[in-house]
Amino acid sequence: MPTDNTPSDNERSSSDKEAANMKLETVVQRFLEKCNELNENPSLWRFVEENTDFIAKNSDRNSAIEAKWAGIFGAAMKQRKIEVAKVNKKPDFGAVALKMLELARESSKDHSTSAVTATTKTPSHTSFSTSLSSADKARLAQTFQNLKEDRFWALHLDESLNVDQRVIEFARSCNYYHPSQSLILDLGDGNWETVFSGAQLDRIEAFGDPLFCDLPAEIIEILNEVSKLKTPMEAYKFARTLDFDPIKEPLKHWVSLELQKSSQLHFYGDFHLTSMLESDQQYEMWSFLKSMVNGNKIKAVGKEGSSKANADENNKKRCISAVDPAIHRKMGRKMDLLYESSGKELGCIEIGKDEDQTKEMKDGLLKMPIVMHDMLLQVAFSESLLRCVHVLGFVIVGMCIPQMSSSMKSNSETSPT
Incomplete structure (x- = not known):
């Protein structure tokens, strides 16, 4: 039996709803600030693009997600008397659905007693902050350990430079998802300036066959x-x-x-x-x-x-x-x-x-x-x-x-x- 200090079900439900509304207000406000930075009118497509995780976490798989969030977004814009932009791009609710499935699988794993091998998956949508768990890092370490070191790429400068080994060491040091964990070395990424010297990066970029054929x-x-x-x-x-x-x-x-x-x-x-x-x-x-x-x-x-x-x-x-x-x-x-x-x-x-x-x-x-x-x-x-x-x-x-x-x-x- 609840004590006087224990909230009733109705009070708890009301409190949860109030908290959810406050969070939605924060998300909408940040979205409008983002649109202002981009100098574009708000659109449902942009809102879904920027808030895939939030929408997935606050949606019910049994509800009509697209209609629900179109209504929520429309009401939020109407309340603020903001005209919604008409764009030719459809909101990517497919990415929302995939994220919801991901969250559901993670939830079922958390409550499961069976031992499941951890895997590090490429994020279903592009994000700057997809963190790695301890299990993800352990799987990465095992994956890298299984690679054949005799096939690693080495550049011979003043001393032998094992490029793949440097990439792997950097990938293992990351706390968030980074393309290096898929053994991708993107020279446009400034992070590599902390791994290789300027001369080494120049040598890596110059290595290999020409990209374009000669023009007639x-x-x-x-x-x-x-x-x-x-x-x-x-x-x-x-x-x-x-x-x-x-x-x-x-x-x-x-x-x-x-x-x-x-x-x-x-x-x-x-x-x-x-x-x-x-x-x-x-x-x-x-x-x-x-x-x-x-x-x-x-x-x-x-x-x-x-x-x-x-x-x-x-x-x-x-x-x-x-x-x-x-x-x-x-x-x-x-x-x-x-x-x-x-x-x-x-x-x-x-x-x-x-x-x-x-x-x-x-x-x-x-x-x-x-x-x-x-x-x-x-x-x-x-x-x-x-x-x-x-x-x-x-x-x-x-x-x-x-x-x-x-x-x-x-x-x-x-x-x-």
């Missing part, structure tokens, strides 16, 4: 002429004077078409990148990254497709129910554009509407290296291909296009850079 002399001559042009109209007229066979000379055809198209954007003085949606940027501003594969066997697939290579890697240990129940197949990370050929993924693109350092870091240092790593593992399926294969990625942030490359070194098992 005729194309170089055309580009030199373009560099001399001063107005969009001059560029447009020059592109129309080029003579070529579109079937036999696809590269020259591409230069002509894209030069005309990009010139036209500036004809009327109403071109404003900041007012364009991500989808508009993809199909108008940066369309040349999609059309550049025209005329060969590579296809560019847009519309935020899910990476099959990433999905296959995430599900490679999936099996039927036995001691533990079978888990649902996980989706691959969604990319704004994927390059594919013969059923294999060869590269990807992520587009950000504005110059957003947080999004650039999430996409360029966490999300894309993992996806490109999985692509590379599927394409470089034999040792003879290790140094012949490159997987390309582009992170478009405002007016900047940092290019990324993923490749393997000759005597390393899985060390993309």
Whole structure:
């Protein structure tokens, strides 16, 4: 029987509801501050993107999650008299559902008496703060111990530099998830400046075969002429004077078409990148990254497709129910554009509407290296291909296009850079 100081069920329920409402208010306020930083109107898509964990932790699997949170978000914006932005991107409630399944599995493991082998999984969505448990670190140590050290990648400078060993030591020192735990060495990540010296990083970056093929002399001559042009109209007229066979000379055809198209954007003085949606940027501003594969066997697939290579890697240990129940197949990370050929993924693109350092870091240092790593593992399926294969990625942030490359070194098992 409860004492006078013990809250009743109704009081406890009311208290829990009040606490949940206060937390929601905090989340909404932080979200609005984030939108203000990005200089964009709030949208349901952005709210779900930024608060996947919170939504998953505060949702019931038996309820209509999408309708529920659309209503909560709409009511919060209406209360503040804020107009909701209409965007072409659908809220990723699939990521919310996956996170809810993850939380449910973790909860069932906490209450289970059976011994289950701990595994470190790549986060289902990109986050800066996915912490590692003691069990995760123990599994990583075991995984690294099973690698063949005679196949580690060594660079010979003044003294022998075992690159893979340095990567593994750094990965084991991390308290949060980092791509190094998948043996990914991303030279764009400033953390490596604490692991390697500047000279060592320069040597690593210069190692290996050239990324791009040499351009034909005729194309170089055309580009030199373009560099001399001063107005969009001059560029447009020059592109129309080029003579070529579109079937036999696809590269020259591409230069002509894209030069005309990009010139036209500036004809009327109403071109404003900041007012364009991500989808508009993809199909108008940066369309040349999609059309550049025209005329060969590579296809560019847009519309935020899910990476099959990433999905296959995430599900490679999936099996039927036995001691533990079978888990649902996980989706691959969604990319704004994927390059594919013969059923294999060869590269990807992520587009950000504005110059957003947080999004650039999430996409360029966490999300894309993992996806490109999985692509590379599927394409470089034999040792003879290790140094012949490159997987390309582009992170478009405002007016900047940092290019990324993923490749393997000759005597390393899985060390993309």
